[in-house]
Amino acid sequence: MLKQTLQQKLLQKLSPQQIQFIKLLQVPTASLDARIKEELEENPALEDASLVNMNEPLEEYPDKDPDDYEKEGEDSFEEEFSLEEYIQDDDYKDYGSNYNSDDEEEHKEIPIPVQYSFFEKLQNQLDLLPLTDKEYLIGNQIIGSLDDDGYLRRPILSLIDDLAFSQNVMAEESEVLDMLHIIQGFEPAGIGARNLQECLLIQLRKKDQNNEIIQKAIQVVENYLDEFTKKHYDKIEKQLNVTSDELKEIINEILKLNPKPGDSSSASGKQLQIIPDFHITNNDGVLHLTLNGRNAPELRISRTYQEMFEHYEKAEKTDKKMKEAVQFVKAKIDSAKWFIDAIKQRQQTLLKTMNAIMNYQYEYFLTGDERKLKPMILKDIAEEIGMDISTVSRVANSKYVQTEFGTFLLKSFFSEAIQTDSGEEVSNKEVKKILAECIANEDKRKPLADEKLTEILKEKGYSIARRTVAKYRESMNIPVARLRKEL
Template identity: 60%
Template sequence: MSLSQSLQQKLLQKLSPQQIQLMKLLQVPTANLEERIKEELEENPALEMDEDRHEDEYTDELQDEFDNQEADDLDPDGSVEDYENVDISEYVMEDDGEIADYKLKDDNYPEMDDQKIIPIKVETSFHDLLLDQLGMLELDERSLKIAEQVVGSLDDDGYLRRELSSIADDLAFRQSLQVDEKEIETIIHQIQQFDPPGIGARDLKECLLLQLKRKLSEGIGVELAIQVLSRYFDEFTKKHYEKIQRGLNLSDEQIREVISQIIKLNPKPGGHIGEINKAESYIVPDFFIINNNGKLELTLNAKNAPDLRISEGYRDMLKDYDKGNKKDKRQKEAILFIKQKIDSAKWFIDMIKQRQETLINTMSAIMKHQREFFLTGDETTMKPMILKDIAELTGLDISTVSRVANSKFVQTEFGTYRLKFFFSESLSTDSGEEVSTREVKKILSDLIEAEDKRKPLSDELLTDMLREKGYNIARRTVAKYREQLNIPVARLRKEL
């Protein structure tokens, strides 16, 4: 194959640095926006927070009066001629008294006060709790190292899912201890006596049995439960109660007592201890929707409109340069650096403003489309809505709407919802009307909730009931919706 050269003309679309920055900012939820702004403040000294709520002196009047390419084309030797055209007149203009649009926000709602500090609870972690109990055992140095390795191998839910051979290898490589699996097993049995009961189990069956053995003094029901889990664990998880009754010769009353004892147990003994309680673990709403006598009012979280401005100190430096007579090479290099930082700060402020406008436009379109839901809170009133619908209403790209919907929350009087919650496909009724699949899921959930748990409704019966209500739906679709709602099949919903 011969090599050749050719000239081609192509039309390409490329995102500008500002567009890329905007796309990244759109994906940042309100809870993390403050951290992102702090990063920008640290990187750019020309940008600062206007804590006293002064008017921004630069957002409206700072202009791109110099060409960035001009700065990029400067010769490496930095000759004086390269800086002769530096113009700072637009940077030292006096303020015209106008307030930037991004600062026009409503602070009348006390729940939107961005000065509030979320308290962070101080608590003992799950592993620290176990290490404290470990100190109460009379162990020699060797056994203590093995026990600490076992405790460190426990999952956050309290299970030991690592193989004993892997734990032995870790001790050999990290602690220079040669131990056999029997020695590790002995330590594990001691750790399994710690609180909460069930700690150190290898699987769910062992976890439940450890908890039941702590309750042996509570009566015959606990002993029967231990027998059921020991001999018929798989049958119990699949609710084959008839087979268990025949195998152990249990009456209906006894099997009900066994079920009562087992469902009281904790399948994740370590899951509720020492949860990390950080500020970001809370849902911080990006929007607030208030029903004011039938009129919906949308407000953006105040954290999305921070008070940013260009540093006054940088403006003073430009003024001093403009008034000075001696303008040597070093001064002009410094001024060029200052102008670049000011432009970077201006771009960031503009991106924050565009982010705010995009969020408001997107949420306004969603609120308009799902108005009945925001007024009533009834999921059956929700309309079919896809990303394309909102993109057409707002004039935004579908990918932009998707970025907003995937990471933002709205607080209503009925609860806090992720924006993605309001998007759903459509389903045709017998009358030809298009309804939201969310409406069908709500009706399906209500039917299952109201069913007789002794005779739960099968997917076939649920399909027939939905068709009687006018929803043209297949059985496999009902099964899919039921799985999406995390509802088990009829046999597993059966109660004695």
């Protein structure tokens, strides 16, 4: 039976401004420029003052002092703007003009070297060969079917079908295999392999075949690859009838090979660039925090749109088109103000959060000694700055700080507490550091098992379970004892 009822519900809903702020907060500095450029393209009422005032020097990487932001105060997203504010709000006209750095170095263009991609290098090698049209099309199809790591994981029969449907080339399996063999001779060595074993064999067969160590290495890869990956060296030693020293030479020869030849070719053109959001400097024992200048773009409301709005305000609004024009201009100015507010709020939140982290871990930032790291969780900082845990998480997961001893992700400063036998609470990072030192100093011929590592930690006063030791070891990407074994 259907019936109608009347209910009251209490709901919390984020405003568009708050949603915009949340999205901007989690954007790293490296991506902020692109996000601002996108907003400038979408909203003509928003201007980049640094581009408008071309006569003013622009610093690429100025630092911002936290004191400058405190003077500005915090603007609420819920503030309503009157019509007069759209015309007379000078704060937005010159937004960002007070953030110029004292550093007067001129902006210099960084030359970018011309580099060929992995596939272009292979294509260039193919172009140099004296091939028939059919062979060239087959070779071109094989190169286009390679993965980024240089492997051919597509079946030969599928390549034949691709040639027939896309190139109208009827090829036999033997013709494709012959062309694949030619491509496997290209540089870098190992290209075009269909599995790891074939990849390693291609590289070994390009070396001196008269060398006995190379011959033995080929035998290991052909017949004992499983034992090699599991480090069952005693079995290989017996099967090949070699001494420990000879086996060590054979294994070292295999370890020199590249299991992903495609990556090696393209890695040179891929450089991971980390742009820190903060700088912490040590001035005679006093830490000083600054914000990367890229977080403070010179944005303002377009003067053209302000004048346009003033003109529409004075004109009569009886005309329907005039009302639509006023609404359009008002919406664009609203959007620009909201975006500028979100950027300013982002700056204040970043500084507030990082300042709390710096004060909490003051001793660590003074020395760089991980043993000085105090146990700290997101809740500690959230309570300190009076914000939600999710806000702190968004800052910590995507922002970097540059110190005198390295550049770090903020998330790396957070750790759980572990109680020692004396009752003192220490960071689990301290335990991880000791664990890493124990593994680094172990006898690689008889590496320490997790049980033994647990005993060592207990002797040092850290009573933790074996499964916790295993968890810490895995978090540091350290393999089990069997896989750490060396000859």
